[in-house]
Amino acid sequence: MLKDIVEATPLEGYRVRLRFEDGVTGDVDLSAIMRFEGVFASLQDPARFRELRVHPELGTIYWPNGADLDPAVLYARVTGKPIPSYEVKAGSR
DSSP states (O other), X not given: OOOOEEEEEEOSTTEEEEEETTSOEEEEEGGGTXXXXXXXXXXXXXXXXXXXXXXXXXXXEEXXXXXXXXXXXXXXXXXXXXXXXXXXXXXXX
């Protein structure tokens, strides 16, 4: 089940402290999971990186340039649980 992010605080470097709707809290080093290319290129500037916010409708973090990250990936990083599979199996529609 997808868990929304309800709070995000930028820390040193490219780390961020996340709190999810179920109360799970943890720190993630985003430089370990994102490439600073394309829409993420400008986030290599620490000042730009710290502009991250929580998107109230998407339940994830995003930046003013439109970049965002999948909350399921972030939840898996914080909890150590596998990323849930949402693939549709044949005949289950």
